Amino acid sequence: MTQLVMILMSVNVYAQCKNKAEPPGTAQGEFSINGVKVQVTGDGDGNSTASNNIPVKICEGETVTLKNTINATSTTGVNYWLMPVAQYNSLSVPPSTPSTASASYNTIGGDASITINTSSSWYTGPGIYVITQGDNSGNGTTSDYHHACQVIEIIKPSTPVATYSVCGGDLIRLKLEADPNNNYDEYNVTFSAVGSLFNPTFNVKPTSYPQTVSSGPIPDNFDRIITIVGQSKTGTCPAPTYTSPSISMTGNTIARPLISSITGTATSSEFEMAVFAQNNIQRKVFMRDPLTTVNYDYTNPVSNYTSTSTTTFDKVRVIVPNANRQYCFRTEAVDANCPITTNVNLANLSTEEVCTTPANLAMVNSAVQVSWLRALTNVTGGVYNDYRVERLLTDGVTIDKFFPAINNISTLTLTDDDVVCGKDYIYRVITNYGQKSTSQLLTIKATSTKPLAKIANVFADVQATNNLINVKGFFESGTDEPTPTEMLEYRFYRADSYNGSYQFLQATVPTTNTIDDATADINKQSFCYYMTWKDLCDRESVPSEKVCSIFLSSSVSVINWTPESSFSIATDFYRVNKIDPATRLVIKPLANNLKNTYAFNAQGLPDSEGQVIYLQIEAKPITGSISQNTHSNIVRIYRPSLLLSPDAFTPNNDGVNDQFIVYGRFVQKLKMSIYDRWGNPVFYGETDNYPNNSQLGWDGTLKNGEKALQGMYVYKLELEDATGQMITKEGTLFLTY
Numbered sequence: 001m002t003q004l005v006m007i008l009m010s011v012n013v014y015a016q017c018k019n020k021a022e023p024p025g026t027a028q029g030e031f032s033i034n035g036v037k038v039q040v041t042g043d044g045d046g047n048s049t050a051s052n053n054i055p056v057k058i059c060e061g062e063t064v065t066l067k068n069t070i071n072a073t074s075t076t077g078v079n080y081w082l083m084p085v086a087q088y089n090s091l092s093v094p095p096s097t098p099s100t101a102s103a104s105y106n107t108i109g110g111d112a113s114i115t116i117n118t119s120s121s122w123y124t125g126p127g128i129y130v131i132t133q134g135d136n137s138g139n140g141t142t143s144d145y146h147h148a149c150q151v152i153e154i155i156k157p158s159t160p161v162a163t164y165s166v167c168g169g170d171l172i173r174l175k176l177e178a179d180p181n182n183n184y185d186e187y188n189v190t191f192s193a194v195g196s197l198f199n200p201t202f203n204v205k206p207t208s209y210p211q212t213v214s215s216g217p218i219p220d221n222f223d224r225i226i227t228i229v230g231q232s233k234t235g236t237c238p239a240p241t242y243t244s245p246s247i248s249m250t251g252n253t254i255a256r257p258l259i260s261s262i263t264g265t266a267t268s269s270e271f272e273m274a275v276f277a278q279n280n281i282q283r284k285v286f287m288r289d290p291l292t293t294v295n296y297d298y299t300n301p302v303s304n305y306t307s308t309s310t311t312t313f314d315k316v317r318v319i320v321p322n323a324n325r326q327y328c329f330r331t332e333a334v335d336a337n338c339p340i341t342t343n344v345n346l347a348n349l350s351t352e353e354v355c356t357t358p359a360n361l362a363m364v365n366s367a368v369q370v371s372w373l374r375a376l377t378n379v380t381g382g383v384y385n386d387y388r389v390e391r392l393l394t395d396g397v398t399i400d401k402f403f404p405a406i407n408n409i410s411t412l413t414l415t416d417d418d419v420v421c422g423k424d425y426i427y428r429v430i431t432n433y434g435q436k437s438t439s440q441l442l443t444i445k446a447t448s449t450k451p452l453a454k455i456a457n458v459f460a461d462v463q464a465t466n467n468l469i470n471v472k473g474f475f476e477s478g479t480d481e482p483t484p485t486e487m488l489e490y491r492f493y494r495a496d497s498y499n500g501s502y503q504f505l506q507a508t509v510p511t512t513n514t515i516d517d518a519t520a521d522i523n524k525q526s527f528c529y530y531m532t533w534k535d536l537c538d539r540e541s542v543p544s545e546k547v548c549s550i551f552l553s554s555s556v557s558v559i560n561w562t563p564e565s566s567f568s569i570a571t572d573f574y575r576v577n578k579i580d581p582a583t584r585l586v587i588k589p590l591a592n593n594l595k596n597t598y599a600f601n602a603q604g605l606p607d608s609e610g611q612v613i614y615l616q617i618e619a620k621p622i623t624g625s626i627s628q629n630t631h632s633n634i635v636r637i638y639r640p641s642l643l644l645s646p647d648a649f650t651p652n653n654d655g656v657n658d659q660f661i662v663y664g665r666f667v668q669k670l671k672m673s674i675y676d677r678w679g680n681p682v683f684y685g686e687t688d689n690y691p692n693n694s695q696l697g698w699d700g701t702l703k704n705g706e707k708a709l710q711g712m713y714v715y716k717l718e719l720e721d722a723t724g725q726m727i728t729k730e731g732t733l734f735l736t737y
Contacts, residue, residue: 017094017132017149029146031080031133032067033058034234038150055153057185058116059237060126066105066112068133070146080105080112081132082122085151088130094147095132116154126156155183157239160228166249167335170217174226178209184230184239191215193222221249254281254348257331260313262354264428264440268323271356271440273316275331277309282334284344285318287327290355290376296330298344320356323440326373328355330380352381352435359429359439366448367417372429372439375409382433389414392426396441400426420486421448422536445537452541453480455490455531458568460549461630462522464616465584469522469549472514473531473568476625484510488534494520495528498548498564502530522633526551526562544568550632552617557603557639559615566630567621576600579614579634590615602637611666611722613637641666641721648734651700651707660733661697662717664690671718674698674733682708690719700735710736 031038033056058064068078081095083102095104102122105112116123123129133148158181164174172191176182185205192199198220204213218224228242258276265272275283285303286296307314320327333348359372375384391401403414419425424445431437456476463470471492475481487510493502494517506515510533520527528548532541548564565571576591590609591600602613617632642665649660664670667690674683682702687693700708717729 017147029133029148030069031148031150032069033064033131033150033152034236035065035067036234037069038148055128055151056234057153057155057183057232057237058234059157059232059239060116060154061157061238062232062234062236063113063115064234064236066114066131066133068107078107078112079134080107080114081134082114082120083130083132084122084124085128085130088132088149094134094149123154126154128153155232157230157237158183159240160184160187160230160242162226162228162242162244164226164244164247166247170219170221170249172215172218172224172226172247172249174213174215174228176204176206176209176211176213176228182206182209182230184237185233186231188227188229188231189213190227191218191224192227193220193224196220196222218249223248254278254333254335256348257283257333257350259329259331259350259352259354259435261436261438262329262356263436263438264356265317266441268440269320271318271320273318273329273331273354274313275307275316275350277307277312277314278333279308279310281307283307283314283316284332284334285316286330286332286344287318287320289321290326290328290378294378298332301332324358324360326356326358326376328353328376328379350381353379354382354433354435354437355379355431357429357431357437357439359427359442361427361442361444363444363447364415366419366421366446366450367415368419368425368427368444368446370414370416370427370429370442372412372431374412375431375433375437377409379433382435384409385432385434387411388430388432390428390430391416392428392441394424394426396426419446420536421446421450422488422538447537448535448539450480452533452535452539453482454542455533455544456568457625458529458531458544458547459621459626459628459630460527460529460547460566461628462549462633463516464522464631464634466516466518467522468516468518469520469527469529470514470516471529471531471547472628473544474513474625482533482535486510486535488536488538491532491534491540492517493530493532493543496525498528498546500528502528505529520549522549522551524551526564528564550617550619550630552615552632552635554615554635554637557637558599558601559617559635559637560599561617561632563598566619567626569624569626570622572620572622574598575618575620577616577618578609579616581614581634581636584634586616586618603639605639607665611639611641613639638723639666641719641725641727643667643717643719643727643729645715645717645729645731646733648736649700650736652737659695659697659699660715660735661695664694664719666721666723667691667719668722668724669720670696672696672698673716673718675714675716676708677712677714679714682713708735 066080081104103120105114129152131150131152161177161179161181162174163177164172167173174189187204189204190199190201198218200215202213204211223246225246226244230239231237255278259273261274263272283305284301286298287302288296303318305316318329330353331350332344355376357372359370362369370389387406389403390399392398393400422445424443427442429439453475455473458473461470489507489509490513491507492505492515494505495502508515526548528546530543530546532543534540545568547566547568548562550561550566552559552561574594575589578587578590580587590605614634614636616634619630644663649657651658669688670690671686673681676682683698685696687696702708713733713735715731715733719727
């Protein structure tokens with residue numbers, strides 16, 4: 001019941017015949033319009049599907065003949081009224097007199113001829129109108145009033161609008177477009193040619209637009225002209241005729257498409273087929289999943305396109321549901337002007353199919369493993385030849401490495417161990433059937449489980465000339481030493497003591513295995529270091545052995561240096577070098593082959609070495625890979641001047657201790673003053689060149705030339721050493737004869 005109501009509601013109802021219930025009631029009437037009978041099946045009974053409520057199209061300018069068709073033995077009169085539908089709907093009963101209608105036509109003979117034009121008082125232009133019939137007739141026994149009505153749509157005739165195509169060279173397909181000019185009930189369509197015996201004509205009654213009309217196969221190649229005449233339902237519409245220009249019947253020959261390859265794109269589920277091109281020919285692409293079906297569903301193409309390529313092959317993109325599964329494709333050539341929407345034309349179907357080659361990459365034991373799905377053996381038009389794996393450069397085009405062809409169809413993996421950790425690699429797999437099936441471009445960053453070699457040789461060398469510490473490391477020759485192309489960087493760490501907290505200091509490029517640490521205060525303390533390295537996977541090696549710079553300090557004439565080794569291997573011995581303070585170059589070694597010794601007393605060195613000496617420690621590693629010695633900072637040693645004086649002297653001219661003379665070391669200038677016990681000066685002497693006048697002294701003679709009395713005297717010595725430092729010494733001496 002619900003379905004019926006929905007159908008009834010979908011009908012476009014313009015009017016319902018009005019019921020006239022007087023004498024003796026209303027009975028069903030009927031009449032014809034230009035010979036087409038109108039029969040009311042439900043006169044005034046509320047049945048909205050009465051056929052008279054579905055508009056009959058009548059053209060403006062058309063003459064219609066209305067005729068009473070009821071079977072009656074007597075008729076006293078038949079009347080027809082015409083009025084706009086809105087006016088008719090405003091009535092409560094059917095019109096019965098001309099005063100209630102826009103136009104009334106009375107006929108006894110049963111026919112009324114009416115021309116639809118603007119001269120009629122009831123006609124206001126194209127639109128919906130109602131024709132009402134009323135009569136008073138009987139069948140010889142009873143007398144009844146018969147009533148009927150019919151909704152009409154008056155249209156303004158216009159030239160039909162159509163397009164056409166020549167299909168496959170022997171058929172014309174006409175399309176009546178969805179256009180306001182196409183408002184006829186039906187059309188007469190003729191495909192005619194001068195001199196041809198084949199001129200098909202069709203009567204077309206569209207239910208919707210656009211409406212397609214096919215000429216059917218035309219057996220000759222005469223040029224054709226299409227004529228279209230629109231008609232109303234009554235069939236006498238004075239409509240303009242559509243006439244096409246002359247149509248050539250020489251069409252394209254459709255070639256069976258050829259598929260040469262299928263190639264994965266940058267999108268994992270997208271592939272590109274290379275299909276032989278034929279300009280302006282429509283193509284359909286069909287897909288099947290070999291795991292679920294052997295046959296294609298030719299009613300459901302996965303892609304439609306028109307070949308317009310001016311090159312040899314079209315590039316046709318298709319999307320697969322799952323990039324990790326295999327899918328196969330065939331194509332069909334279809335006339336682009338006249339596509340077939342159902343079934344498939346086997347004569348225009350590609351004789352070959354192409355199937356995708358899903359592939360994957362994985363890292364296995366520091367090598368790239370390429371894997372792919374097995375080639376199908378039941379590929380239409382193709383026989384398996386081989387697999388080929390290619391490694392590409394980063395441009396995704398240039399071949400970086402070739403691998404041997406794989407002829408065994410069951411071999412589905414290839415291992416590439418020629419890879420560097422952290423580097424990106426691009427691969428593709430090609431299955432050759434005759435047609436070529438290429439996987440997507442697959443990219444992987446190489447990783448590794450291989451242990452990273454330890455930096456075996458490290459040392460820290462103080463470069464006093466530049467006030468920095470040079471730290472350098474390198475691998476042991478003959479080990480798994482990485483090449484610079486396998487490295488990301490060297491890394492340097494520093495602490496303030498051997499067992500202190502090491503902090504990251506600096507990283508260098510793989511070709512630079514050394515740093516100059518200018519942030520270290522070489523004259524303050526020792527600094528300790530270790531090194532690591534990172535591979536391209538950002539993995540960091542274990543730390544090297546710790547090394548510490550040699551820090552040299554002094555206390556008066558004694559020097560001390562830190563015992564921690566400046567080499568990752570043991571220290572063989574230390575050397576004490578005398579340094580030129582201006583050039584900071586070694587003048588000469590002062591002590592050599594000092595083993596397990598970390599101090600040196602410079603006081604015992606000959607005076608010829610000078611009062612101020614600049615010293616540096618040089619360390620030599622034990623025999624091994626490190627051949628470079630390391631050094632400490634430079635310290636300045638000040639050896640105190642030494643002034644010795646006797647407690648007594650005997651000026652008796654016996655040649656022994658006849659003068660009060662002082663003995664000095666590193667003395668440059670000397671002033672000597674001597675006083676008696678009462679503070680009176682008895683002697684004064686001085687020299688500015690003590691090394692050449694070391695016999696300066698008092699022989700016991702007073703200023704008046706007399707011998708001084710035996711007894712105690714006070715002396716005061718003022719000296720300036722080689723560094724310009726002033727020293728004063730006071731004391732007593734005893735003069736005796």
